[in-house]
Amino acid sequence: MQRIAVLDYGMGNLHSVASALQKVAPDDEVVLATNPDQAAGADRLLVPGVGAIRDCMAGFSEAGFGPVLRDAIDAALPVLGICVGMQIMMRHSEENDGVDCLGLFPEPVKFFGSDLKSDGERLKVPHMGWNQVWQKRAHPLWKDIADGSRFYFVHSYYVPAEGNVALAGETEYGVSLAAAVARENVFATQFHPEKSADAGLQLLKNFAAWDGRA
Template sequence: MNQKLVAVIDYGMGNLRSVSKAAEHMTNDETQIVVTHDPQVIADADAIIFPGQGAAKACMQALQDTGMIHPVQQAAKEKPFLGICMGLQVLMSHSDENQGIDCLDIIPGKVVQFDLSGHPELKMPHMGWNQIHQTQDHPLWHGIPQDSRFYFVHSYYVAPQDKSTVIGETTHGQTFPSVLSAHNIFAIQAHPEKSAEHGLQLFKNFLEWNGH
């Protein structure tokens, strides 16, 4: 029997282990989770999880250094692809972080900083449990109630050119796109690996998803 291979992209940063543990927690015998920076494994995998924390520039540099830019871009075109936090932001064309850096340009749009002027009571980073309002149906929302809370930690958010890619929104001073979907890609600003039962349900849904 062929096992389904799910590759967790390792670019040397972030809480990779939390992501792989959460995915493993929701797997069955037919699915194998591997943490990898090997372009060949990424090419061979049936599905991709791209986690991430930290800064956009360091992420792009690490992808460059490990030769993963092309394999990740290719995978994002054809396989079930789950982007998490930085793994959402690097899918965009350009990030304003670190004085500006070009990203993978898979989803046209920008990554911009929160503007909290007028909200002196709000803190930055946006850190903690906030609600995701599901603005469109998606197979990965299965079993996750509307407006469920997920754990966030970030200071920048994505602004896609095509608003129809937005399937979830969150409010912190302003309402921003917190989940994008494009074909086989589901990408979320929050950390499902740290979002208790709803986050685990999202991993379960992803592992069962064929990308359509």
């Protein structure tokens, strides 16, 4: 049995993530960690996040999870980021008049804008709904997931796909955006796997089995 810590820093209801993990990894211990002591000894970390980036960064820092995350990365433990949990791993976000993030990836987080269009039609922001995700590199977390599978997104800010050296999955919503990024033992998704039916559950199952190597 392994221990999977879901980092709870006060941003969003994380029980759906924990429940989905427990469903796909019934023999593992899934814990909602609200402080570093509760995350200590975990075999893998999941970094979720919902809400404004400034609040998320403040909550993450105040909970003391910065060193926890960096220690896990240095120890080559598997790490999964979801939604804003992916965005806080970037260099900088345009949200809240600009917020510096953790800088685990060099890419920025950009606003979709108020005049986002596709084929001449205005698109709603936030982007909410199901989009196809195209796998841009082979990765263990894509195991048994068909290329072009649909995943569920909810977000107003995005990480660009163009020129993104960490790009692992791509989708389109007025612009080409990173649906997933990866480096070493870190994989992060803009979509919500826990809300993405069979494909999302398969990704979480893959995470629970991943050894942290690409």
